Amino acid sequence: MSEGDSTVERIGPLRRVMHGRDPDEAHRASTPLELLFDLTFVVAVSQAAAQLHHALAEGHVGAGLAGYAAVFFAIWWAWMNFTWFASAYDTDDVPYRLLTLLQMAGVLVLAAGVPRAFRHGDFAIVVVGYVIMRVAILTQWLRAAAEHPEGRGGALRYAAGIVVVQVGWIARLWAPGIWAPLTFVVLVAAELAVPAWAEYRGSATHWHPEHITERYSLFTIIVLGEVILASFAAVQSAVSAHGLSPSVLLIVMGGLFLVFALWWIYFTGSDAHLSALRTALTWGYGHYVVFAALAALGAGLEAALDAAEHHGHLSARTGGLAVAIPTAIVLVVLGVLHRVTGTGAVGRGWLVAVGVLVVLALGFSPPVLGVGGAVLGIGLAVAATLAANLAVFRHRAVAAR
Incomplete structure (x- = not known):
C-alpha cells in the first residue's frame, strides 16, 4: 500500500453504502470515533454522580436517588442506542461521523441540564439534549433502512419507535403532579420495548x-x-x-x-x-x-x-x-x-x-x-x-x- 493509500485509509471515505456489518467479522474492535464518543459521557456521568453526592450531603436522599435514576437512564440509553447501532452499521464515512458529532453535542447539552433536573425537577434541558441525540440516531436508522434492504424492516421499526417515544418525552414536560413520575415509568418501559419489538418483529440487526x-x-x-x-x-x-x-x-x-x-x-x-x-x-x-x-x-x-x-x-x-x-x-x-x-x-x-x-x-x-x-x-x-x-x-x- 502506498503512503497516499494509507492516508486515505486513515481519513476514511467520503461516502459508502451503509450495509450491515458482518457479525462474525474477525478482530472487530472499538473504533477511535467510538472511544471519542464515550469521552462525552465522562462529562454526563460525572455530572449525575456529583449531583447525587450533593443530594446525599444535604440529606435529600429520596429525591436525589429518584433524580439520579432518571438522569442516568437518559445517559445510559443514549449510549446504548449508539453502541448497538454502531456495532451493526458503522460505515465510518463522513455522514456517519457528522451524525455522531451531533449525538456528542446532544450528550453535552443533556449533561448541562443535569443540575436543574436534580435541584428543581426541570428536565427541559435534558430533554433538549435527548432530542438532539435521538434526531441523529433516527437519521442513522433511516439511512440504514434506505441502503440496507435486508435490514429494512427492523430499521424502520427502530425509527418508528424512536419517533413515537420521543414525542412522549417532549409531551411529558407538561405532565402535572403525579403524572410526571407515572409517565416517566411508562416511557422508560416503551424505550426498552422498542429494540425487542424491532428485533423480533422485523429483521434482526447485524450487531457483533x-x-x-x-x-x-x-x-x-x-x-x-x-x-x-x-x-x-x-x-x-x-x-x-x-x-x-x-x-x-x-x-x-x-x-x-x-x-x-x-x-x-x-x-x-x-x-x-x-x-x-x-x-x-x-x-x-x-x-x-x-x-x-x-x-x-x-x-x-x-x-x-x-x-x-x-x-x-x-x-x-x-x-x-x-x-x-x-x-x-x-x-x-x-x-x-x-x-x-x-x-x-x-x-x-x-x-x-x-x-x-x-x-x-x-x-x-x-x-x-x-x-x-x-x-x-x-x-x-x-x-x-x-x-x-x-x-x-x-x-x-x-x-x-
Whole structure:
C-alpha cells in the first residue's frame, strides 16, 4: 500500500453504502470515533454522580436517588442506542461521523441540564439534549433502512419507535403532579420495548457479539475511572482542610480495594456469550443497574468522607450505607448476569448472597467501627467474595478434567 493509500485509509471515505456489518467479522474492535464518543459521557456521568453526592450531603436522599435514576437512564440509553447501532452499521464515512458529532453535542447539552433536573425537577434541558441525540440516531436508522434492504424492516421499526417515544418525552414536560413520575415509568418501559419489538418483529440487526462486550467493558472502565476521580477530589479536599486523618486513610484504602475487586469481578465475565437475542437484551439492559450503581459508588465514597469529616447532614451510618448499597447492587446484578451468560466468577448464588449480607451489615456498622472501618471492611468483604468464587471456580474446573 502506498503512503497516499494509507492516508486515505486513515481519513476514511467520503461516502459508502451503509450495509450491515458482518457479525462474525474477525478482530472487530472499538473504533477511535467510538472511544471519542464515550469521552462525552465522562462529562454526563460525572455530572449525575456529583449531583447525587450533593443530594446525599444535604440529606435529600429520596429525591436525589429518584433524580439520579432518571438522569442516568437518559445517559445510559443514549449510549446504548449508539453502541448497538454502531456495532451493526458503522460505515465510518463522513455522514456517519457528522451524525455522531451531533449525538456528542446532544450528550453535552443533556449533561448541562443535569443540575436543574436534580435541584428543581426541570428536565427541559435534558430533554433538549435527548432530542438532539435521538434526531441523529433516527437519521442513522433511516439511512440504514434506505441502503440496507435486508435490514429494512427492523430499521424502520427502530425509527418508528424512536419517533413515537420521543414525542412522549417532549409531551411529558407538561405532565402535572403525579403524572410526571407515572409517565416517566411508562416511557422508560416503551424505550426498552422498542429494540425487542424491532428485533423480533422485523429483521434482526447485524450487531457483533464480541464488539458489544468490548464496548460495555470500556464503558465500565470509564465509570470506574469516575469513581476514582471523584474519590480523589474528595480526599484531596479533606486532606487540605484537616490533614490525613486515620478515618480518611481507611476510606481511601477501602475505596481502592472496592474499585479493584469490582473491576476484577466484572472482567471475569467480560467474554459473555451473546449469540441469543434474549440473552443479549438481558445482559445489555442489566448494565443500566451495573453502570448506575458503580457511578453511585463514587458519590457514596464522597458521602462517606463527608460523614467521616462531619460535613453536610449525613450521619455516619448513612455514609456507610451510601457505599454498601451500590456495592451490594453491583454484586447481585453481576452475579445474575454471570449466571445468565454462563461466564464470570460470581455466578455462585450462595457465595454472592453471603458477600452481599456482609457488605450490608458493614454498611450499618459505622457507629461501632467508624466510617473508615466500615468502608475498609466493605472493600475487604468484596475482595473475599471474589476470592471465594474464584476458589470454587478453580476447584470445579480441576474436578471436571
